[in-house]
Amino acid sequence: MDTHRKDLYPDVTASGGLGPAMKQAAKLRGCDTGLPPWESDRIVIETTRGFVSVAPAAEERLFRVRVHIVGFAVEAPGFAWDIGSTGDLGLLVEALAAWREGVPLNELKARFEFMELDEFARAVETGEPTSLQWSGLLSSDFHRGQWNLLRRLRADEVLRNMFPSITHGAVRLNADPLDSTSRQVLVDELDGERYEVIRAGVPGADWVEVSTGELIAYLRAAFNKQ
Template sequence: MNTLGEDLYPDVTASGGLASAMREAAELRGCDIGLAPWATDAVSIQTARGFLRVDTATGERLFRLRVHIPGFTWEIGSTGDLGLLVEAVAAWREGVPLEELAERFEFMDLDEFTRALESGEPTSSQWSDLLSSDFHRRQWNLLRRLRADEVLRDMFPTITHGAVRLRVEALDGTSRQVLVYEPDEERYEVIRPGAPGADWVEVPTDDLIAYLRAALNEE
């Protein structure tokens, strides 16, 4: 419990903020937590398994750790030990298997997160959410066409500036992906972000599904 006026985070206060305190703790332990140099108290770290977000609780000393992808946020643990927290963040970024993470860091609770990934929940729920959102009504026909394909329905969909983005890995913002835009009914333009010389290409209606499959399967 917090005694009135007691500073629960003297290390954070002394460092000038949560981000600075995390950097210092990580440096002491030789950890790379990937925290952007301009980050201050809004701690969000991009990783190959989603964004890790850290904040502090009130009333008791707890650093809360969450993982976020579009439409989904899981709290995966909390600890009062800042050093332990940064070690867990570094291990997460390094791609340590989830089972090993849970064994090494007892404060992490990955059961719900793991079950959601294994069941494909983030992807299937994301399709349903987009197709039930009036805000994205203009993209409904395209979304339905893409989801009808047995391969493309396993890709994680988002909407970016009116275009449908399909990503191979739901948690990895840098994984293979395509953007599909429908400027007019049954006319499609596609771009593969990150590909050399990437530019928008008009794709005939009859070729769209095969084109997208090929783009998303390229190594």
Template sequence: METHRKDLYPDMTASGGLGPAMKEAATLRGCDIGLSPWDTDVVRIETARGFVSVDPATDERLFRVGVHIPGFTWEIGATDDLGLLVEAVAAWREGMPFEELEERFEFMDLEELARALEAGEPTSLQWSDLLSSDFYRGQWNLLRRLHADEVLRNMFPIVTHGAVRLRVDPLDTTSRQVLVHELDGERYEVMRAGVPGAAWVEVSAGDLIASVRAALHEQ
């Protein structure tokens, strides 16, 4: 760690890195920030509302906070107060509404993120990116079938291991989601992800959309 950074972040230096410093600060304030034991200088925390990252600036004491979902990143604020930082991360993990977060933590600015979610931008842009990227050419047929449906095009799509994952809420990794895998253009497999005991169910092309819709609405 560089000398000027040691001067800017004595708490990090004393703790052995950003991760340990955040964990100590969270313990002192009774916060649960969900930080992995192996996180040191690079902090990326998985939450039900995307990944939260914390990046210390090098030219001034400032902890920059970002939120990430596949393909998208928003900067949501920065503070020089480590205690305030961990309280904000804990509140984000607990699902505190955006309005309350901005009221309680003045350094947070969620306007851009909220506006994007309200406009459906992450979802529509993600569809556009997947359908125009040669990297996902092998999934284009399936993606087009799903996107053609007026309900399914509002689900957030992710391509994983050759299958398409549709998620109800782009920011909520725990929201209802379905995996769809194309077998040969006329046969598909559908599975409700995240449900204990869930298994692939083979369906025909004619039954695909109805099957995916039904799986997404299962409780």
């Protein structure tokens, strides 16, 4: 941390990094941000409403908070929202704890004036992240090999509402892009007539071979299972 940053963040420097400083502030306020014990300066917290990152500004004392879609790197463009910034470390950890606890967005905004949730809330309500992701995958030459499967899945009125991503060549459909624990399936195309499908994250689940004629009905049923 350079001299300028030390002047702006003496409490962070004294604690040995942003992670330790946040943990200390949270302990003093009796709240839990869910910050992993190994975090030092690169702050990323997994919540049921996406990954939340915190980064200190260089030009002034501000802790900038962003929320990121599940399944993407924190640096991924187009799937992250700035949801506020504050120079008050105590307010920061209280807001993060409330976010992690699932406090409604309108209540969060009322309790923490620094939070700017309008754009994020609008994107979630309109399904914008999901529609943008479908379009992005279907226009990416890198994922050309999955285009036929992606088009077929998006054509279904139910499956097009699932958030798609590509994992080791297989298409992953997630029921909620902001919740890593929501129902999700992986679909791997074998030869255009046969597919392998697995309910990701389900204990004991295994790959099941499904014919092309059964694929859509099988996937719909997989998402209906608890």
